[in-house]
Amino acid sequence: MTKEIRIGLIGYKFMGKAHSNAYRQVSAFFEPPLTPRLKAVAGRDEKAVREFAAHFGWERYTTDWREVVADPEIDLVDIAAPNDLHAPIALAAAEAGKAIFCEKPLARDLSEAREMLRAVERAGVPHMVCFNYRFLPAVRLAKRLIDEGALGRVRQFRAIYLQDWLKDPGFPLLWRLRKEQAGSGALGDIAVHTIDLARFLVGEIAEVTGLVKTFVKERPLPEEGTGMGEVTVDDAAAFLGRFANGATGVFEATRMAPGRRNFIHVEVNGEQGSLFWNAEELNSLWFYSEDDPGHTWGFRRIIATDPNHPYAKAWWPPGHLLGYEHSFVHAIVELLEALAAGRPPSPSFLDGVRAQAVLDAVLRSAEERRWVAVPEVEVGG
C-alpha cells in the first residue's frame, strides 16, 4: 500500500465534483505513489455539501473552509471555490504549510495572483494550478510532437473557445458574472485555458491587444423575485498576441455562441507542419507533417488512445474514448508524482500568475485601446 495523502477540498460544485472524481479514480486506474484520502470537503450550503460528501465519499464535511485549512490531518488543500476565495484560502493554506491545488484562473487579477505565488514560495509549500486541458492525451501528444520538432519553428497559434450557456438574457446573475467575485468573464473563465495551452505549446506571450464585450448588461438576480443586477464582466473577449519567440497568436472566447456548448479549437502552425485539437473530438489530435511522402500530405487524425499515447494505457483498449473528466485524473497523477518525488508540480502557481498577467494585459489593452506588454513574472512573484 502506498502512503496516503489527505485531501481537504473547498468547493463542491462543477469543479469540486471534477476534482473529487479525479481523487477517486486515480488510484483505481494508475499507480500513483501516494493514495489520496478524501478527508474533508467544505461548502457554504450545509445540506448540499453533506449530500456531496456522501456521494463522493468524503469522510467529513464542513461549512467553514477555515476548518479545512486548519486541520492538522490534512496534507493538501484543494481550492475549487469561486475565484474571490482563491487568494484568502491559498494564503491561509500556505501559512498552515499545506500543499495547494488551485483551480484556474489563479486569482481575480494579477496582483492577487502574485500575492498567492509569493505566499506559497515563502511558505515553501508545493503548489499546482489546475489547467486540466494540458492533461488530455491528445494535447499532451501535441506537446510531444512540438518538442520533438515535428512542426519546425512555430509561427502561428490560434485558439477559439466558445460556449453558449449565457446566450439567454434570462440566465441569472451568478458569481461568474460579477467582477468582484470572478475577476473577469469569458476571459478568466475560459480564455485562460487557451492562454495556458498557448504557453504550454508555444511559449510566453509578450504583448496583446484585445477587446471585451458584454452583450447582456443586466440579468435577473439569482434569488427569485429580487430584480435585476448589473453584469460586471465580459460575455466575450478576443485578443491578438505576439509571443516572445516571434510567433503570432489569435484568441477568442465567448459564452454566447449558440450551439457551441464547449467548443475549443487550438491550432499551431510551424515551419514544416501543423497540428490542431478540437474539444468536440476530445481524443483526437490532427497533425500535418511535410515529412510524409508528398502525394500523401494531409492532416491526420490521431485518436490518442493507443498505449504509446500519454496517459492512455491506464484506461481502455485503443479506440475506447475518454471524456472530459479524465483530464482531471491525469492532473492528479502529475500532482501526486511530483509531491512524492519532491519536485514542483507543473503547471505551478507561476504558470497561473503568468496566465493572469496575460488576462490583465488584455483587460488593460481593451480599456486603453492599444497594445499592452504582458508583465513579466519570475519566481518570487
Added chain:
Amino acid sequence: MTKEIRIGLIGYKFMGKAHSNAYRQVSAFFEPPLTPRLKAVAGRDEKAVREFAAHFGWERYTTDWREVVADPEIDLVDIAAPNDLHAPIALAAAEAGKAIFCEKPLARDLSEAREMLRAVERAGVPHMVCFNYRFLPAVRLAKRLIDEGALGRVRQFRAIYLQDWLKDPGFPLLWRLRKEQAGSGALGDIAVHTIDLARFLVGEIAEVTGLVKTFVKERPLPEEGTGMGEVTVDDAAAFLGRFANGATGVFEATRMAPGRRNFIHVEVNGEQGSLFWNAEELNSLWFYSEDDPGHTWGFRRIIATDPNHPYAKAWWPPGHLLGYEHSFVHAIVELLEALAAGRPPSPSFLDGVRAQAVLDAVLRSAEERRWVAVPEVEVGG
C-alpha cells in the same frame, strides 16, 4: 443511506475493469436506489486478481469463482469472464438464487444461451445482459426519436463495427480466437453489439445470410515458445438481414481494419427521416428530419450532453464529453433501478438469447451458403 447490494464479480480484465468502475461511479454521480458494495472478485491469476481488488476496492478476492457464487453475502453475480464460463457460472448463480449481470455475448452458442435463460427463469432470479452501447446518451436519444416517430416507419438499418487489433499475424492466440472458449470471433465479440442495437432500435431480425472469414489461420500460442495454434473463429463477418417489420439490414464486423480502432457506425433510415451514430464521436447523434423547413434540411449533430438528454444531467455541464466507460455506469443505473423496483432489467437474458439466435443463424447461413431464418425465442427459452 440507501440499501446495499453486494456484488461478486468474476473476471478482472477489460470487462471486469469496466464493471468495477461502473459500480464505483454509479453512487457518486447518480442516486441509485441501491448502493453497490464491492464484496468479492474472482480471477484465476492470484497476484493479478489481488492487485485488481486493491485498485478497485473489492473487499476480497478469490481464484475460485464458485466461492463467489456460493457466498451467502453476495446478492448479485457479475459475469465478466471468458465466454465459455458464462453458462456454468450463470447456472450455478441462478441455482444459488443470485441476481445475474452477464457480459455479452450471453453464451458461446444458442443452445447454451437458451439453457441460461431457462435457468434464470426457473430460479426466478433477476438477470441482465450487458449490451453497454444501448446506454450511451446519444444511442438512448436515437431510441427516443424513433419511438416518437421522428423517422416515420423504419425502412433500412446498417451497422459497421471495425477494429484492428488482430491485423498483425503475430498477435497471439488468446481465448477470443478459439471457438471452444469464445464461440465465435468478430461476430460474437463485436457484431453482437450492433445486432443488439438493431433489435433495440428497429426490432427483431427474421432472417439472415452471411459470410465469415478468417484471414490469419494460425497464430503464436500465448505461452512463449510453444509454437503456433489454429485460429478457430472468424476475423471478420458480414451479413444481410430482413427484419420482421420489413426493414432491411446490413451488418459488418471485423477486427482487421487498420486504423479503425473501435469504429462503430449505426444508421437508421425511415420514411421521413434518418439518424446515425458513430462511436468515434461517441457523444453525438446525427438526425435528419423532414419536419425542418425545406431549405434547411440537413443532418444535425446533436451533442447529447444537455440536461434533457438521457443520463447526461448527472455528469457535467453541456458539451463536456463523456467517454466509453460511462455506458457501463448507465447500465448499472438501469440494473439497480430495476432490481429495487422489482421489475426485470433491460436488456435481459432474453435479449441475450435473441442476439445469440442471430449469431447462430449467421454462422449457419455462412456454412450452408443460403438465407437462414433466425430461430424465434420466447420467454421460457
Added chain:
Amino acid sequence: MTKEIRIGLIGYKFMGKAHSNAYRQVSAFFEPPLTPRLKAVAGRDEKAVREFAAHFGWERYTTDWREVVADPEIDLVDIAAPNDLHAPIALAAAEAGKAIFCEKPLARDLSEAREMLRAVERAGVPHMVCFNYRFLPAVRLAKRLIDEGALGRVRQFRAIYLQDWLKDPGFPLLWRLRKEQAGSGALGDIAVHTIDLARFLVGEIAEVTGLVKTFVKERPLPEEGTGMGEVTVDDAAAFLGRFANGATGVFEATRMAPGRRNFIHVEVNGEQGSLFWNAEELNSLWFYSEDDPGHTWGFRRIIATDPNHPYAKAWWPPGHLLGYEHSFVHAIVELLEALAAGRPPSPSFLDGVRAQAVLDAVLRSAEERRWVAVPEVEVGG
C-alpha cells in the same frame, strides 16, 4: 491546333448534360490530343433537345438517334440515353464503325451487355464505358496508393451508396423505375458505380449473395392523371461478395435514405494500411499507413488538389475544390488520349460487362436466396 474528333451525343438529360460539359471543358483545361467538336445531339423531345443544343453548343440536333449513328461526319457516338437504348445504339454504332462512349450500366442485363461487347470487338471500334467516379483525383490517388503497395495485400472492401430521391411515394414512375427500360433499380443505377470501384481498386468479384427490396411498389405514372403503375425494379439492394484474390466485400445501395443525397463511402482495408473516400468530401482521400511513426498513426485527409495529384494541376491552385462534373472531364481526357494513341480506353465495354455480370449475379442470388458465382467474362464477350 489538334485534330478534331466529331461527337454525336444521344441523350440530353442528366448524363447528356454532364458529357456535353466535359467535351466543352476538356480542351479549355487540358491539352488533349484530339479536340472534341460537338457535332450533333439526339433526343426525343424536339423543343427540349433544340434548347439543349443551343445551351451547350451542339451544331445540330435531331429527334432520331439513327441519324447520328448514320452520319458520316461523326466519329464518336456517345450513348447517354435510357438503359434500354444502350444496346441498339451501340450495335448500330459499331456496325457504322464509330467509336463509342457509353453510360453505365452498360446494358439492362448481362446477355445484352455481352452482345454489345461482341459487337464492338467484331467491328474493331474503340469503346469506353463511363464509370466517372474512377476519374476523381481522390479515387485515382487511392488506386495509385494501392498499386504502390501502401496498404499491403487488400483484405476487405466496403461500399455504401445512398441517395434519397425516391423516398417520397408520390415520386412518379420514371424510366429508372421500370425493369424493361432500366434493367434494375438502385443496383444498376448506383451500386454499379461501387462495383466498378471495387474492380478498379481490388480486383474481380468471384461470388455474391444479395437482397433487393422495393419499398414503394406502386407510383403515379408520369403523365398527369393516368393513375398508378407498378415499380418493377429495386429501391434498395445489398450484397456480400468474395473477390477472386480472397478479399471480402460488402455493398449497399439505396435511393431511399432520407438526408443522403448522393452519399458514397468506399473503404479498403489492407494488411498494412487502409483508405477511404466519401463523396460528401469529394476531393479528399483518407489514408492510414503503418509506415507513419507509431505515435502519429491516424487516417490522414489528403485533399487531392495538389499538382502531384491526378488531374489536379490542370484546374486551380491547391485547395480550390473540384466538383462532381470534373470526373467526366477527366474521363474524356482518358478517352481522347487513348483514341489518339490507338490504345483501348479504360474502362472499356469489357469492364462494363464484368460489372454487369456482378449485377446479374446479385439479382439471381436474391431470387434464389443463395450465393451465386459471378460469370467470368473474357475478351470476346
Added chain:
Amino acid sequence: MTKEIRIGLIGYKFMGKAHSNAYRQVSAFFEPPLTPRLKAVAGRDEKAVREFAAHFGWERYTTDWREVVADPEIDLVDIAAPNDLHAPIALAAAEAGKAIFCEKPLARDLSEAREMLRAVERAGVPHMVCFNYRFLPAVRLAKRLIDEGALGRVRQFRAIYLQDWLKDPGFPLLWRLRKEQAGSGALGDIAVHTIDLARFLVGEIAEVTGLVKTFVKERPLPEEGTGMGEVTVDDAAAFLGRFANGATGVFEATRMAPGRRNFIHVEVNGEQGSLFWNAEELNSLWFYSEDDPGHTWGFRRIIATDPNHPYAKAWWPPGHLLGYEHSFVHAIVELLEALAAGRPPSPSFLDGVRAQAVLDAVLRSAEERRWVAVPEVEVGG
C-alpha cells in the same frame, strides 16, 4: 437567342482562367439575359496569352491592355490583372464608357480605390467587384437565413482564412509579395474575402485593431539567378473589429499555415442561432437553430445543392457537389442580370472601396498599435 455582351479580359493567370471559364459556362447552365462573347484577352507574354486564348475560345488576344479598353467592339472590361493595374485599367475603361468587372482587392489602397469608384460613377458605367465567395450556394443560403431572422440579432462574427503556399522560404518573390504591385499581402489577397463576407452577412465594420507579420523577409527573385529581394507585404494578418451594429468580429488570414491549402471558416453567432461555413466543405452550410425541438438542438449540415438552394438547380441533382469555380459562374449570372435589367450589379465598386477601407484601417492600426476607425465611404467615393 439573347443579346450578346462582348467581353474584353485583361489577365490570363489564375483569375483570368476563372473568369474565362465563368463566361463560357454561364450560358450553358443558366439562362442569362445576355450572352457573353469572348472577344479579346490581353496579357504581357504573347506566347502564353495566345495559348490561353486558344484554350478558352477568346476570339483574339493582344499584349496591350489599352487595345482592349479602346476597342469599340467591347462592352465590358474584365480586370484580372495584378492589383497595380486595377486603377489605370478601370480609369481608362470608365472613360471609354465600358462596363467593368474587377477582381479583388479593388485597388492597392483606399485612395486608389476611391478614385476608381469616382471614375465609374462619373462615367456612369456599370461596375462590379468580384467577391466570388458571396456566390457560393452555401454562403448565399447563409445570407438568406440571416435576412429571414433565423439567428436573431447577430452578436459575433469570426473568419479564418488560411493558405500555405508561402510557407517555403524558397518560394519566389512574385508580384503578390511586393507592396507596389499588390498593396498588401495576406490581408488584401485573402482577408479581403472574409471582410466582404462580414459586410455581406453582418454589416459595416466600424473600427479595427490589427497586426501584420512578415515571417520570411527575403525571397529569391523570380528570374533565375538574380538574387534575393525584399518581401514588402504581410505573410499573415489578424484583426479584431467592431461592427456598426454592435457585433464583434475576429479575423485572421495567413499564407503560411502548413496543410491549410485554402481553408476558410466563417461563423456567425446570433441571439437565437448560429451558422458557419467552411471552404473545405464548400457546398455545406452548418446551421443551429433554437427553433428546433429542444432535445434535438444541434448544428445541421445543409448540403446546399437542392433545387431550393441558391443557384443550385441550374447544375446537377441534389448531392452532386459543385466546386470552387462555380462561384465565378454565379457572379457572372448576377453581373449579366443586373446589366440587362439596368440595375447596379452587387457587389459594386462601392463594396470594393468599403472593403479597402477596412484593409487600410487594419494596416494603419498595425502601424500605430491602436484601434482605428474605418473611414466611411459613401456613393461618390
